[in-house]
Amino acid sequence: MRVVLDSNIYVSALTLPGGAADAALTALLDGWYTGLLSEPVLGEVLGVLGRKFSRDTEELARIALFLSELTEHVAPRSRVRALADEPDNRILECAVTGHADLVVTGDRAMLRLGTFQGVEIVSLRAFLGRLQARG
DSSP: OOOOOOOOHHHHHHHSTHHHHHHHHHHHHSSEEEEEEHHHHHHHHHHHHHHHHHHHHHHHHHHHHHHHHSSSEOOOOOOSSSSSHHHHHHHHHHHTTTSSSSEOOOHHHHHOOETTTTTTEEOOOHHHHHHHHHO
């Protein structure tokens, strides 16, 4: 299963150990699915961690390396303008370019789409439920 985690999932996983987002990241580490990540999405994750969680440059570099090694790199070539929030559009670009099966997000506007160009958009809870059902 090819999955794009929204930046909010990565941020939650990296700041709230033991939570649902952390479980999704642990499942990625354990090889339950293939994570897809683009430079714009990684940049959003690092930007939020730096601005809102005061992570220093060294820690951000370690996180960037960790996530880059853990995921398959995707390089979108076309822009999507489906949602008002530009970072959300970057998630959709990553998903379409990487031929994702799912986007996992907590973003209500994205969840309201349901699907985008054949990619299903689900909540973190629904995603974790699917992983449990498979295992």
